[in-house]
Structures are given as C-alpha cells and as structure tokens.
Amino acid sequence: MKRSEINALIRDAKDFFDSFQFKLPPWAFWGPDDWQGKGDLEVVRNQLGWDLTDYGAGDFEKRGLILFTIRNGNLAAGHPKKYAEKIMIVRENQICPMHFHWAKTEDIINRGGGDLVIELYGSTPEEDLGDEPITVLVDGIPRTVKPGGKVVLSPGESIFLEQGMYHRFYGASGKGKVLVGEVSSVNDDNTDNRFHQPQPRFPDIEEDEKPLHLLCTDYPNYI
Incomplete structure (x- = not known):
C-alpha cells in the first residue's frame, strides 16, 4: 500500500470516529516527530495505536481492515494487563x-x-475448517x-468468539460502514493469528509521502 493511501484512510477514520463521538487518546494524533524519545512507552511496547492492513492482497476496499488498539497487555514481557480493546471500521463487503x-x-x-456479518466454522485438530455445527454466545444467549x-450483528449486538473458532467478517451490503469494537484477552498479532489461507497480517508500504500518524508497525523504524 502507498503511504498516501494509508494517510487518506486514517483521515477518513478520524472523521468516522468523530461522527459517533468516539474519542481516541491524545497520542493518537501525534505526528512522527512527536514520538522521538518515547520508545519505552507501553504504547510502543504493546503495539497500541493505528493499525491498517490489506492482508497482502493489494485491494483494501475488498480485503482489508483499519483499526486502533486502545489498550493491550504483553504476555511475553509479563505485563500485568490481561486484556485488550480495539476500535475498528469495517466497510460494506470488505472482508x-x-x-x-x-x-x-x-x-x-x-x-x-x-x-456486521460474521461467518463461522469450528476447527479440526489439523486446524482445517470444521464440518460440525457450533454454538456461539450472542449477547450471552446461545x-x-x-x-x-x-x-x-446489528448496532448494539455482540458475539463471543472462543479459541480455535474460525471467523471472517464484513459489512452488510447497502448498510454503510460499521463501527466495530473488540474487547479481548491480550492481543498478539505477530503470533496468534491462524489464517485458513496463509497471508500476511501487516502491509508492505510504499513511502510516497511522510506518515500522517505512525502505524503500530512503524514504531521500530521511526523511534
């Protein structure tokens, strides 16, 4: 993805969050220079902040996700926080x-x-798609x-996803973009994603302009 495309998507995301009065922390709006000397922050160590991917497909509108990680622990570092929270934007038919x-x-x-449409499968011991019905909790109801x-899921509804439960999601056609929250145990996108079809979690970026805001994957290169 081009950095200019990423910057435009972040601008659009900020406007979308504001339209719902969903407020991000102040450091969400820092520019690259504001991060200098801040490499020891929990924000950096635990990969908080802006996150955007096209899953290596090169077509963000069809296969992609933009999100912001608000809080997260770090199991490898023994961080005491055992939970995570994200806010995401899912577009119509964007998988x-x-x-x-x-x-x-x-x-x-x-x-x-x-x-928000969520498609579900169980998984086999070989980590393939399961062929048995599965039971999930939708707002606590099986x-x-x-x-x-x-x-x-219509606005206000939620679903609980267990370990090993295959899922993909996208915005329903004709309904507009979806503001999606995630509340979870600690998140580790480097080691804890099992894609049914192998693909990269993070994008390759063509630096055609300066970052508006750093992605969580930018921290090692800019701080």
Whole structure:
C-alpha cells in the first residue's frame, strides 16, 4: 500500500470516529516527530495505536481492515494487563479473512452504523475448517449455526468468539460502514493469528509521502 493511501484512510477514520463521538487518546494524533524519545512507552511496547492492513492482497476496499488498539497487555514481557480493546471500521463487503486465534478470546461488538456479518466454522485438530455445527454466545444467549453459517450483528449486538473458532467478517451490503469494537484477552498479532489461507497480517508500504500518524508497525523504524 502507498503511504498516501494509508494517510487518506486514517483521515477518513478520524472523521468516522468523530461522527459517533468516539474519542481516541491524545497520542493518537501525534505526528512522527512527536514520538522521538518515547520508545519505552507501553504504547510502543504493546503495539497500541493505528493499525491498517490489506492482508497482502493489494485491494483494501475488498480485503482489508483499519483499526486502533486502545489498550493491550504483553504476555511475553509479563505485563500485568490481561486484556485488550480495539476500535475498528469495517466497510460494506470488505472482508477480514477467515482466521482463528490459538490464545485469544474476544467479544466483537457492533458499536454503530451498518450491520456486521460474521461467518463461522469450528476447527479440526489439523486446524482445517470444521464440518460440525457450533454454538456461539450472542449477547450471552446461545445460538447454534451450521458450518459456514452467518451471524448478523446489528448496532448494539455482540458475539463471543472462543479459541480455535474460525471467523471472517464484513459489512452488510447497502448498510454503510460499521463501527466495530473488540474487547479481548491480550492481543498478539505477530503470533496468534491462524489464517485458513496463509497471508500476511501487516502491509508492505510504499513511502510516497511522510506518515500522517505512525502505524503500530512503524514504531521500530521511526523511534
């Protein structure tokens, strides 16, 4: 992805968050120069902040995700915080690919906007897609879906995803962008994503202009 595209998407994301009165922490608006000398912050160590990916597909509108990690622990460093929180924007028919987590459990929450469609499978011991129905909790109420079945979350609804539960999600057609929250155990996007079809979690970036704000993957290169 080009940095200019990333900058434009971050500008759009800030406007979208503001439209819901969802406020980010002050450091979300720092420029690259503001980060100098701040490499020891929890924000940097635990990969908080702006995060954007096209999963290596080169077509963000069809396969991609922009999010902001608000809080997170760090199991490898023995950090006392055992939870994480993200805010995401999911566009109509923009796919977050099929994957599960070995360690993380999470609530995915539709905070507003359109409808969020989640497709679900269990997983086999060989980490393939399961062929049995699975039961998930939607706002604490059990719901059983067939393999590949869909749960549609309208604004205010949430789903609890267990370890090893394959899922992919996207915004419902014709409903507009979705403001999506995630509350989970500690998040580690470097080691805890099992994509059904192998693909990169983070994008390759063509630096055609200066970053507006650093992505969490930019910290090692700029601080």
